[in-house]
Amino acid sequence: MTEDVKAPVIFAKDLNLVFQTNDGPVQALKDVNLSIERGDFVSFIGPSGCGKTTFLRCIAALEHPTSGTLTVNSIPPEEARKARSYGYVFQAAGLYPWRTIAGNVKLPLEIMGYTKAEQDARVEKVLSLVDLQGFAKKFPWQLSGGMQQRASIARALAFDADILLMDEPFGALDEIVRDRLNEELLKLWARTGKTIGFVTHSIPEAVYLSTKIVVMSPRPGRITDVIESTLPKDRPLDIRDSAEFLKIAHRVREGLRAGHAYD
Template sequence: MIDQMNALASQIKPATAVSVPVVEAKGLGLTFETNDGPVHALSNVNLTINKGDFVSFIGPSGCGKTTFLRTIADLEQPTAGTLSVNSMTPRQAREARAYGYVFQAAALLPWRTIERNVALPLEVMGFSRTDVAERIHRTLELVNLTGFEKKYPWQLSGGMQQRASIARALAFDADLLLMDEPFGALDEIVRDHLNSQLLELWARTSKTICFVTHSIPEAVYLSTKIVVMSPRPGRVTDVIESTLPKERPLDIRETPEFLAIAARVRDGLRAGHSYED
């Protein structure tokens, strides 16, 4: 009897650990008022992102995937529904420095060296000098940029710059990483490389990652959960739980399982009429 309960408890434990919601959207809507009338960037979005998830948002331009990410980051204000981040409002979460944000471009400050760029959030948040040095060292190691501390951004390739901006987002140990098409401007070879590095980093840090992308293979390769979105109005058309194992070598992309998920994503995009224009 006791053995049975213990067995039960051990089954429940990992289950509860997995299902702590980090982001919860209920009936979320966002309408921009423009001169050409209202634009429905987001309409009735219901979504729960749990701790440790790697969630990709995929869809064509104008489907609201970036807007949704910016709403989580308190860079846009929703006009309908509720959104909580770590059981707080997005504003409180931002003030508690709950997330790191990685933009489409590396957005490094050109007058700061790589290490000073990584130090930027730490300076703003008032970390001690020794703590800053230790964190710079640790996060640059995490993104394989050790040895480039004293370089200026223009001395690095595009992929390295984007890795530095990821290091900057990781430096203050936020549990949530919001990434807005971070590898969109990079060529496919660099992108493959960074994708596998990102998975490795995710496995090592067990962060929750929200990742916006245009690329179906990228979304399937990276995610535990794929959110398919459609434009006019911006909405969620499908949420796909990935059945791929956590361990993912690059050639997993040739397996039937991978192709099946990719096909479902493509179907979801087609169902949302995303291919029509």
């Protein structure tokens, strides 16, 4: 493993994915080249149909590229999935209504064969990580949407995956809750040191969170710009009023616009 430390966690070269639909083939990803380093917080931003979710699903081995190379932790995504190397957070919390919050967080742990004691210890740890102590015995419907999404993040953190893939996890939440969760996510990332892939269509969200912003555009889905953020790692919410922040946001917007002009 030691020689792998410098190797990119996620590496894509000339990645293509074509969906065969009833209306003919659709190029969901075209010639995607990307390298994500350990500890990166990478946002994928673009309009719908740009392939950002598809790319995340390729990393998770939920979709399979038609051509090109893709490795996760230096192994093919399918093997990485089997090795349970990532936690995935979906757009909806998707908690099981028949399980309590603790029961939901335990779900992956049960499947992965952790002992009862270990399960309880981990549930307690990750619930406090997402600030949900005291809600372990509640059922999902007793929690607000934001709390449910935090519980689903806890579920993805419960096992020892060093990659966290998040597909518009805060997309269905209002802006106030979203701001708070963004702040908490940054703290969580700082504390756990995970590599995070984050799909969004909010420019402020992408700029605020990321060390690297991947701007994508549709038809065919492709990367138009990769921006390395110059913001410091420690980011209070009001960093979003700084000139630096606005400069990066402007570049993202330009990238998105350029993608559209191609149409």
